[in-house]
Amino acid sequence: MKTVELLDVEKIRKDFPILKREVNGRPLVYLDNAATSQTPQQVINVIVDYYSNYNANIHRGVHSLSQEATDAYELARQKIQKHFNANKSHEIIFTSGTTHGINLIANGFSNRLKAGDEVIVSALEHHSNIVPWQMLCERSGANLKVIPMTQAGELDMEAYGKLLNTNTKLVFVNHISNALGTINPVAEIINMAHEVGAAVLVDGAQSVPHMNIDVQKLDADFYVCSAHKICGPTGIGMLYAKESWLLELPPYQGGGEMISEVTFEKTTYADLPHKFEAGTPNVCGGIAFGAAIDYMNAIGLEAISSYEQELLDYATQELNSLDGVVIYGPDKNKTSVISFNVENIHPYDVGTLLDKMGIAVRTGHHCAQPIMDFYQIPGTIRASFMFYNTKDEVDTFISGLKKAILMLS
Amino acid sequence: MTIEEIKADIVDEFSMFDNWEDRYQYMIDLGKTLPLIAPEYKTDDHIIKGCQSKVWVHADMEDDKVAFTADSDAIITKGIIAILIRVFSNQHPTDIIEADTDFIDEIGLKEHLSPTRANGLVSMIKQLKMYAIAYQTQLN
Structure with missing residues (x-):
């Protein structure tokens, strides 16, 4: 050690x-x-190298630059997969950041929830992990419940236990409170939610820079973070989601990249992870995110x-x-x-x-x-x-x- | 005194300070001496919400001149309010409407009037002018 x-x-x-x-x-x-x-300079160098030497649109190009950029982008995805110990690399979806990841899931659940369903958030959340769920509840008629906090700035786990029931469909909690630094017992929170059949999204914006995260060990359904909190650039982040969820949830945005076949009658969606990555992605950002993870792991x-x-x-x-x-x-x-x-x-x-x-x-x-x-x-x-x-x-x-x-x- | 004369006085006073500590200490002390707004006006009707600090403003007109009182929960914001009120208060509405705040740059406090500062001051200046416009309409 x-x-x-x-x-x-x-x-x-x-x-x-x-x-x-x-x-x-x-x-x-x-x-x-x-x-x-x-x-760090190591990450800045990767950004400069990308724009100096192999900037190209990815995935469909037959020319060399496009191939190189695609390889580097997909290699970054694999680095992220390995770092978070995701089972498969297509369980890592590149996003523009934590907020984007949260909205992607909130949107995916909007047709799955019905009146009477319950969604739980914690009292320690950032606005980005409150507002999308309020919007989701307004759209679907589900009720938003809040895990209260104690004077010490910790979640009241006994109260959480009482909130959970068979109507609970989703639980959203940050791994670490951005305002107070509290490390929340997410493994326990996930375990308790799964016992009533609810899915859990963990906002890892504040945890990722400070600790190793194993999404399989946590058994998180969804885990989101931003690269800029972990020595990477702004405008890029990741959503980890279990493969079963990604297959089940509808795409978030329509566009290029995310389709398999398009006719005016019907479009079939691309395989994972592309189903959730419409449009030209932040190629440079993704590659630099991978470099930031390399930098952190080297230390x-x-x-x-x-x-x-x-x-x-x-x-x-x-x-x-x-x-x-x-x-x-x-x-x-x-x-x-x-x-x-x-x-x-x-x-x-x-x-x-x-x-x-x-x-x-x-x-x-x-x-x-x-x-x-x-x-x-x-x-x-x-x-x-x-x-x-x-x-x-x-x-x-x-x-x-x-x-x-x-x-x- | 006219608005221009008061501004010149303020610029003169600040020119005596050769470091930021003295400049800010002066502003903090000004903040402490600012006549507080009457409690009945320190309400949500008179509040200007910045993301960081709150500002309350009230206006009255007497003898064709507008008098402002104001307060803030942050002392540095309050110090700047004291300076702004010294410039804008007890003036004719037309003069208030026409006055600019360029002197704030000259006394080295420009950053406090940046719209991104979220301390409520930019909105406060707008509010002072709105009051002046409203009273101007009454005079007409």
């Missing part, structure tokens, strides 16, 4: 050109990783995760030593996200002053208004760490925060 000492952070930082830049005259301290991660997600936990513990301890700081979410079993407030100070003011000092954090409701309503706060300040952050940066953040508090008090 890899150990923390194997993570050479100074060497890793050299892979990320953006970390060298200054913001407002200060060296950038980037602590908004839960919103988007930065891109090792276990080493990454232990190092990030160390950073999290250090930052939490330092923050707790400041007067008036309130941290939201669980004390343990969370990823490297700290959501907090300073008594009597608006998060927007703190974020504005930290930015003047070159420190990037996120402030606001983090697209999770129900969580903010639960705590009765307008928002939080969220610092989120990746394996390329350092203890020195935590120190800069803490001293910047002290200065901001002094100015605002």
Whole structure:
């Protein structure tokens, strides 16, 4: 097993050109990783190489460039399949990102649900995992139920058990809360849902950068994520779905790529995965997504995760030593996200002053208004760490925060 | 004082600061001194929702001049509101309608008036002008 000492952070930082830049005259301290991660040169090189050497439309071309681009794109799909331990590569559908994957499934279920059916979401969801299901329920007449959260920022599993019944058709839950960093017990959630015959979609946007995911071991029906949270580019992501579901669900969009035969009387759909990939895909993005996974695996997600936990513990301890700081979410079993407030100070003011000092954090409701309503706060300040952050940066953040508090008090 | 004279004064005051800390400290202190909006106007009818901070605005007209009071839940937003109110308040509606906010660039606070900032300030300026237009109509 890899150990923390194997993570050479100074060497890793050299892979990320953006970390060298200054913001407002200060060296950038980037602590908004839960919103988007930065891109290493290795991935940037793949993007440049694609457009410099083999940019082409894929799958139907007989010429060499098209073949090369198709091979690279399909190889990326296989890398993703292997990384998530999907049974078959066509169970990996390229999407534009997590939100697209969620909408694809919500749309696929719209004709399968009827009035009286029940759909469960968790109180810890991002708006992208609430709104599509509300829309689905409005269309189908199904009822939306919510797994409540506790004061500690965890899901109330006993309440979840009571919500499940034979009318439950779908359960949607994030693996990790973007607002609080809570790691949800998804294996247990899936297991309990399957006992009543419900399918489960897991939003992995926040988990994928921090841990190894085995979709078969989890027995997830659907698992979605975005490449830009895991050192890849924006505009590309994946939907994993069990083959049986992909065969059963209708296509999401019509167009080129997704057909087998077209006449004006009838169209037959293409085989998997193309049935769900209408139009020219984000070829470069898919290939770069594969490169990002290679990059993460070369460092090792276990080493990454232990190092990030160390950073999290250090930052939490330092923050707790400041007067008036309130941290939201669980004390343990969370990823490297700290959501907090300073008594009597608006998060927007703190974020504005930290930015003047070159420190990037996120402030606001983090697209999770129900969580903010639960705590009765307008928002939080969220610092989120990746394996390329350092203890020195935590120190800069803490001293910047002290200065901001002094100015605002 | 005319709007142009007040703007020139503000630009003058800010020119004394040679670092961002002093500029922001001044704004924060201004935010603390802003006359609060009367509680009866701090309601949803008077709210301008930014994604990040909330702003409340109320207007009255006396002797053909519009007086504004305002508040925000974020102190830096409030400081900028104090500056804007100093410029726009107690002026004739026509002058308010015609006034621009270019001086905000000159005092180094441009980023706060960006439409993507989501602090409610851009909408607030629109609201001030809407009030002025409404009162102008009354005068006509």
